[in-house]
Amino acid sequence: MESNNNKQFLSDQFNERDFNKWTKDNHYLIAAETGAGKTTLMLDKFTYWAKEKEKSVLFLCNRKAMKNQFADKYAEQHENLTVMLYQTLEKKAENFGAGSYVNSFSYVICDEVHYWLSDHFNFTTFLSFNAVNNCENTAIFLTGTPDYFLRLKNKLKKPLKVLREVNHYNNNVKLVFIPRSKQVIVDMQHMRLKKNEHVIQFNQYPLNLLRESDEFSQYDSSVLMSKDNYLYFLVNKRVEKEILNSTDENGNDIANVSVKWLGCTSAYENGVNFNIEGPVLVVFPSYINWTSLEQSRSRVRNFKNTSVDIMIYVPRKATLEREKENLIKIIDELKGIREAFEKEDDIDLDEVLALPGYKEGEFGVENYQDYIEYNEMTLLAYETQLDEIETLLNEKSISKYYYKKLRELYPNAEIKFANKNHAIDYDSIMKNFINVDRSDTWLDKVQQNKLGSIFAELKVDEKNSWDKVGVNKIGKVLKENHSSYSIESKNKRVGAKVETKWLLKKFE
Secondary structure: OOOOOOOOOHHHHOOHHHHHHOOOOOEEEEEOOOOOOHHHHHHHHHHHHHHHOOOOEEEEEOOHHHHHHHHHHHHOOOOOEEEEEHHHHHHHHHHOOOHHHHHOOOEEEEOOOOHHHHOHHHOOHHHHHHHHHOOOOEEEEEEOOHHHHHOOHHHOOOOEEEEEOOOOOOOOEEEEEEEOOHHHHHHHHHHHHHOOOEEEEEOOOHHHHHHHHHHOHHHOEEEEOOOOOOOHHHOOHHHHHHHHOOEOOOOOEOOOOOOOEEEEOOHHHHOOOEOOOOEEEEEEOOOOOHHHHHHHHOOEOOOOOOEEEEEEOOOOHHHHHHHHHHHHHHHHHHHHHHHHHHHOOOOOHHHHHOOOOEEEOOOOOHHHOOOEEEOOHHHHHHHHHHHHHHHHHOOOOHHHHHHHHHHHHOOOOEEEEEOHHHHOOHHHHHHHHOOOOOOEEEEOHHHHHHHHHHHHHOOOOOOOOOOOOOHHHHHHHHHHOOOOEEEEEEEEEEOOEEEEEEEEEEOO
């Protein structure tokens, strides 16, 4: 390691002395979490330094919105900078070859390098990877989720130097819920929406996403998915336009999510950053790998008073076993076809084209180059997914493993196993007992009995079936659920007597 993570922003960690050490003898990785300032460092500070040295810079990224914003803001300032999509470079490689083009730059900066594995269904991601991997000059890789990229380490032609690791303390996640049931996930979303908070759900199943949108339609809901998705025609185009064009005339992000509940198929597909003011609940109702979790979660950026709570479903072993069986079948088929290619055996082209990672094209493998193009990243991507699932299946308790893993990812956050009690809006209950013109209220016996009965009906104390719940339990429940209210038992003088009463307070 040549840098530490003690400072929050990359521009405070790297300077001209570091830039001078980055030579063409190595590849370099900067693992930087969302908000660490990759853009400021590489497209401003580094590019300015390169310009002073009369060096050219190629910046590769995966999202059109990012490219348009960066091209306008930085390429005009730095004549030595070229901003390009990976897909554009892949077109160059497919049509003319990209090696000489990439080598014409002194430095190649690759943003979101997890793209090469996570987007393997694009069929051509290996072309941009090979063009960068084979370049003669200096390549610098950027990502907030390095695990996928590090699976490519053995394919790199040069030694990889890790200049920085992800600082998991640098994020805006406050609470992480591990729900006990699917119903808790639904109830929690309803509760947050009733409190006028935002909910963003990431769901890999488009049809389920549309059903979920109907479930929350009363709060104003919409979905966002790739134009390639077969259900795209059902997307609310007005909302999509607002979100995808949420920049001002200077290219700066603005908050423009008009709906309260927004469902997305994948952060990879959409490449959207969400700037939302106030608290946001990010929901993952089905199994999702750790890279996809972090990429999707981090789309909710630090904005005005933005705090993020996460709810992530823990898959059952039966679900993982089915997923494992499916992955093994695909991997075996892919390996079989690769072996047949190497032996130049006769192959049923229709059978090949039915597999993921293959399609008809004008380049591919040896004698089949007139028929098939394939993505060599596909097999590695499926093997990576299989490794994650086998790790989960080898655990005695998947829930405990999730707790441990989530603790590593979000060390500042509170991790909770959520039951139905966490989906109750306690503030809406407590406001009926507070004096409107005061921040604290002494409850009399009638009010105490009524409040205790309400909490008993909610079954907040599952170990007891009492008719009323005591003040200590109510206070604990309010604290655990981050209520705006607190309650405690205190002595109060009433005339000549000292009586024990309940004191209810509201935080400003």
